[in-house]
Amino acid sequence: MRKLSYVPGLDTEFCEGGNSYKFSRIDYDPLSDECIARYRRLKLFENTSGLVEEARIPSFRHCEIFEKITYGYDHSSSWWLLLDNIKIPFFMIEPYGEYRFDIDGLKYHEVPNNIAPYGGVSIAREGKIRVPDTTAYLFVKTAHYRHLLDVMARLEARAKLEPYFNSVTAKDRRNAKKRVRVEKGLIVFGGYNGD
Amino acid sequence: MGTNSNLKLDLKSITNIAKKTQGQATALELLNTYSITGNSTELRKQMLDDIFVLPDIALLGQWTTIYAAPNTGKTLLTLWLLKKNLLSNNLDGDFVFYVNADDNFKGIVEKTELAEQWGFHMIAPNHKGFNTSQITELMVDLAETGEARGVIIILDTLKKFTDLMHKRDSSEFGIISRSFISAGGTLICLAHTNKHKNAEGKSIYSGTSDIRDDSDCAFIIDKVEGGLFQDEAAVEFVNDKARGDVADKISFSYSKKQGQSYADLVNSVKRLDGQKIGKLKSDAEFKRKLDEDQNLISAVGKSIKAGITSKAAIVKNVSEETGVAQRKIRESLINRTGEMYDLGHRWTVKIGAHNKSEYVMLDPFVLSDEINN
Numbered sequence: 011m012r013k014l015s016y017v018p019g020l021d022t023e024f025c026e027g028g029n030s031y032k033f034s035r036i037d038y039d040p041l042s043d044e045c046i047a048r049y050r051r052l053k054l055f056e057n058t059s060g061l062v063e064e065a066r067i068p069s070f071r072h073c074e075i076f077e078k079i080t081y082g083y084d085h086s087s088s089w090w091l092l093l094d095n096i097k098i099p100f101f102m103i104e105p106y107g108e109y110r111f112d113i114d115g116l117k118y119h120e121v122p123n124n125i126a127p128y129g130g131v132s133i134a135r136e137g138k139i140r141v142p143d144t145t146a147y148l149f150v151k152t153a154h155y156r157h158l159l160d161v162m163a164r165l166e167a168r169a170k171l172e173p174y175f176n177s178v179t180a181k182d183r184r185n186a187k188k189r190v191r192v193e194k195g196l197i198v199f200g201g202y203n204g205d
Numbered sequence: 206m207g208t209n210s211n212l213k214l215d216l217k218s219i220t221n222i223a224k225k226t227q228g229q230a231t232a233l234e235l236l237n238t239y240s241i242t243g244n245s246t247e248l249r250k251q252m253l254d255d256i257f258v259l260p261d262i263a264l265l266g267q268w269t270t271i272y273a274a275p276n277t278g279k280t281l282l283t284l285w286l287l288k289k290n291l292l293s294n295n296l297d298g299d300f301v302f303y304v305n306a307d308d309n310f311k312g313i314v315e316k317t318e319l320a321e322q323w324g325f326h327m328i329a330p331n332h333k334g335f336n337t338s339q340i341t342e343l344m345v346d347l348a349e350t351g352e353a354r355g356v357i358i359i360l361d362t363l364k365k366f367t368d369l370m371h372k373r374d375s376s377e378f379g380i381i382s383r384s385f386i387s388a389g390g391t392l393i394c395l396a397h398t399n400k401h402k403n404a405e406g407k408s409i410y411s412g413t414s415d416i417r418d419d420s421d422c423a424f425i426i427d428k429v430e431g432g433l434f435q436d437e438a439a440v441e442f443v444n445d446k447a448r449g450d451v452a453d454k455i456s457f458s459y460s461k462k463q464g465q466s467y468a469d470l471v472n473s474v475k476r477l478d479g480q481k482i483g484k485l486k487s488d489a490e491f492k493r494k495l496d497e498d499q500n501l502i503s504a505v506g507k508s509i510k511a512g513i514t515s516k517a518a519i520v521k522n523v524s525e526e527t528g529v530a531q532r533k534i535r536e537s538l539i540n541r542t543g544e545m546y547d548l549g550h551r552w553t554v555k556i557g558a559h560n561k562s563e564y565v566m567l568d569p570f571v572l573s574d575e576i577n578n
Binding site for chain 1: 256294295296297298299301320321322323324325326
């Protein structure tokens with residue numbers, strides 16, 4: 011198991027800003043088809059699941075989840091499900107390949123691949139493919155499993171209505187140009203590319 | 206001031222000078238260091254809102270003790286109340302730790318299944334290395350490391366964690382619990398009542414008074430007899446000590462059937478309104494009084510059958526037969542005179558020959574027919 015990422019009572023929670031999913035994995039080349047499709051899936055994932063990203067670090071409640079995951083740890087992101095009086099931590103990893111996890115205290119489900127935000131394709135397979143090479147796993151603590159089931163039900167239902175993962179239409183490209191224009195100055199082109 | 210006093214003062218000064226030179230704080234300096242005056246803004250930020258962990262019973266950030274006799278339903282009702290709050294998303298189950306130290310293996314399995322369904326942590330002795338003696342150590346650690354804030358521990362039942370009959374043990378448990386609560390934790394303890402009830406027929410807590418005294422809030426659950434269907438039970442939570450806006454009294458019913466699962470038992474729980482519980486209580490009181498008067502009623506019945514029908518003669522005869530005071534017999538004669546058997550009347554008065562009042566026993570079956578006609 012990896013070293014504890016924080017010491018309770020010593021470290022300060024959320025002491026660093028951290029990078030958002032969009033900043034890390036989309037803004038480096040926002041007008042490429044890969045990133046246009048990724049942006050579409052990210053928004054779809056956020057709107058359908060109701061999850062809100064947590065970019066600040068360290069987030070103790072997310073630390074409790076990710077420090078238990080010992081492999082398949084790639085393209086990670088932290089999320090909250092905001093309910094009336096409480097917020098439930100969700101943690102997502104999107105590694106290349108497929109994994110099975112049996113982690114005491116955690117439960118997970120696979121996010122449908124046409125909604126999973128990252129949708130990575132290995133260089134050897136680039137072209138017209140319908141299934142990504144990455145798999146998105148959404149984790150919660152066991153006590154929060156019923157919330158994961160709720161989120162998954164929404165994602166599964168929505169996935170049936172959506173196109174294949176890297177579909178990009180002319181309209182998507184136009185929207186991407188508009189968005190980049192609006193966000194001019196906020197986007198760091200050619201900057202950070204994933205983690 | 207005498208020489209001795211001066212010497213003492215000198216000594217104290219020397220002690221303080223020594224402490225200063227060693228870079229230690231004096232006692233007064235330490236007291237100043239401990240003062241939290243000036244930190245209220247920070248403390249208010251950490252203060253927990255008035256959120257119920259168990260609706261109307263237990264508040265977040267408090268120590269609540271619920272007392273009840275065995276098989277009254279304290280575990281059942283605690284779980285039902287917890288379920289309500291968890292499923293309505295008022296409570297994050299990841300902070301709720303139910304320590305089930307009063308169950309058999311089947312019970313542990315059934316309750317763990319519910320914990321998985323509703324989303325909270327179930328802990329049981331001798332599972333995954335947990336031992337009941339660890340709980341106080343964990344509470345101390347949680348308090349000291351600042352991790353106690355928001356953590357809810359439910360101890361079922363308290364006697365598995367401390368000796369309630371032993372004053373020193375209970376008092377020590379109280380000190381540990383208070384430090385856990387002061388650090389933002391929440392503690393709910395389920396404990397037993399005495400076998401014997403008080404003069405009013407109400408249950409009283411078992412053990413020394415320390416746990417009740419140290420708790421922020423204490424409730425006693427009593428079964429309410431009578432009135433419901435055969436397999437239904439009614440219970441009432443009565444507040445014994447409060448710190449916060451908790452209910453004075455709150456009642457529930459549940460239905461216990463042979464062969465039913467624990468989940469079904471939990472699903473049978475219902476909250477009873479004041480009117481319903483009032484009716485149940487008056488029915489129970491009615492039954493209790495009737496049982497109490499049963500010997501007197503049969504003695505009066507025998508007298509009337511033997512032809513002793515005047516009030517004075519009945520009182521004299523029954524008193525001689527039973528040894529009950531004449532005043533009490535007269536009271537019963539009055540209270541149980543009437544035409545309504547269902548209201549507890551057992552005889553009626555008829556005017557006989559020479560305008561004499563005569564007592565006649567009521568026949569429940571004949572009378573109900575008469576009423577129906």
